[in-house]
Amino acid sequence: MPHPATLTSNGPTIAEVDLNAFQENVRTLKGFIENSRFMAVIKTNAYGHGVVPVGRAAVRAGADCLGVTMVEEGAQLRASGIDVPIHILSSIMSWQAADAVAYDLTSSVSSLDLTNALSREAVRQEKNHPVHLKIDTGLHRFGIQPEEAIEFCRDVYDLPGLDWEGIYTHFSSADEGKWVRTEEQFALFMETIAKLNAHGYDFPIRHAGASTITIERKDMHLDMVRPGVALFGYPPEHRQENMISLKPVMSLKSRLLHVHELPPNTPVGYGGSYVTSDNEKIAVVPIGHGDGYHRALSNNGEMLVGGRRAPIIGEVSLDQTLIDVTAVPDVRAGDEVVLMGNQEADSISARDVSDWMGSIVDEVLAGLKERVERIYK
Numbered sequence: 001m002p003h004p005a006t007l008t009s010n011g012p013t014i015a016e017v018d019l020n021a022f023q024e025n026v027r028t029l030k031g032f033i034e035n036s037r038f039m040a041v042i043k044t045n046a047y048g049h050g051v052v053p054v055g056r057a058a059v060r061a062g063a064d065c066l067g068v069t070m071v072e073e074g075a076q077l078r079a080s081g082i083d084v085p086i087h088i089l090s091s092i093m094s095w096q097a098a099d100a101v102a103y104d105l106t107s108s109v110s111s112l113d114l115t116n117a118l119s120r121e122a123v124r125q126e127k128n129h130p131v132h133l134k135i136d137t138g139l140h141r142f143g144i145q146p147e148e149a150i151e152f153c154r155d156v157y158d159l160p161g162l163d164w165e166g167i168y169t170h171f172s173s174a175d176e177g178k179w180v181r182t183e184e185q186f187a188l189f190m191e192t193i194a195k196l197n198a199h200g201y202d203f204p205i206r207h208a209g210a211s212t213i214t215i216e217r218k219d220m221h222l223d224m225v226r227p228g229v230a231l232f233g234y235p236p237e238h239r240q241e242n243m244i245s246l247k248p249v250m251s252l253k254s255r256l257l258h259v260h261e262l263p264p265n266t267p268v269g270y271g272g273s274y275v276t277s278d279n280e281k282i283a284v285v286p287i288g289h290g291d292g293y294h295r296a297l298s299n300n301g302e303m304l305v306g307g308r309r310a311p312i313i314g315e316v317s318l319d320q321t322l323i324d325v326t327a328v329p330d331v332r333a334g335d336e337v338v339l340m341g342n343q344e345a346d347s348i349s350a351r352d353v354s355d356w357m358g359s360i361v362d363e364v365l366a367g368l369k370e371r372v373e374r375i376y377k
């Protein structure tokens with residue numbers, strides 16, 4: 001007998017992505033800007049939500065352009081028919097210049113090698129390739145040092161095939177609310193632009209701010225803002241929760257694979273790090289650190305079953321996590337489990353999960369592996 005070409009059923013663990021909530025978040029964030037452009041940053045597979053469906057939704061909701069960090073993501077978006085500007089917010093290898101030009105992406109430049117390669121490719125492909133000069137004001141990841149900006153422009157500004165459309169920087173400590181440091185970086189950025197302008201090097205679109213700046217600092221919006229994580233329903237920091245009302249976009253759900261009762265003093269899971277103190281009902285949830293459900297949640301975190309909180313017990317393993325469902329009436333295999341999202345009157349947010357892990361929302365959302373099926377609403 002030949003095997004069937006496709007499966008006839010799906011597994012129980014799914015991530016629901018609410019594109020209406022996403023679009024509402026785009027509109028809410030756009031309400032914070034006045035005359036600036038709006039880049040929807042959808043890098044890292046749209047923080048785990050799926051770069052193509054989210055990219056389409058962003059454009060429909062009024063984003064002027066999209067931001068990614070990989071040429072591959074830009075190519076995927078182009079292949080799906082998206083025609084707004086797509087910025088690569090990272091340096092890339094020089095050998096990727098041909099693809100960046102061919103897919104009409106907008107490149108970040110801060111090295112001679114890459115800038116030369118982009119110019120050569122643009123000429124070869126008979127295109128005018130848009131570039132944004134990246135200035136390093138203190139994050140020290142990549143970018144031209146402010147004192148070297150003029151010399152750099154002297155070398156590359158007149159290269160053929162390049163359109164010097166913009167200039168930008170990325171702050172190191174805005175989320176942490178270190179405003180003195182951020183204001184110093186902003187001042188350095190503005191000073192660098194003024195010097196470049198004085199030498200005849202112009203950059204029409206100046207931009208610096210991500211989610212935090214979009215929400216908290218209108219004075220730093222300049223010509224464009226670049227929010228990322230906030231689009232997905234979470235301002236970067238707790239303090240911003242009463243400054244803006246956003247809707248979580250992703251819910252993470254599964255079903256109980258198995259429920260059993262254990263007597264008191266039974267070690268549970270790898271290493272027996274949890275020991276029952278009474279007769280306890282233990283359930284198996286088919287998700288683990290192989291799905292991006294972090295080991296830091298071992299004996300530390302909760303899920304919702306039957307509208308009640310069920311604590312995670314024992315070590316999170318590659319494919320399974322155990323929870324204590326003793327307090328859930330009539331619990332049985334097949335019951336819905338909510339790991340993020342609403343169930344009856346209660347809800348668990350990606351922020352709760354990140355707090356349990358001692359991490360940030362970005363890691364919880366973007367860390368969810370591809371094998372967890374995304375269902376779009």
Ligand SMILES: *Cc1c(COP(=O)(O)O)cnc(C)c1O
Pocket residue numbers: 041043089170209210211212226227228229230236
């Ligand atoms: C990731 C990133 C953003 C978006 O940051 P959020 O804090 O998620 O809003 C903006 N700009 C650059 C350069 C980035 O790398």
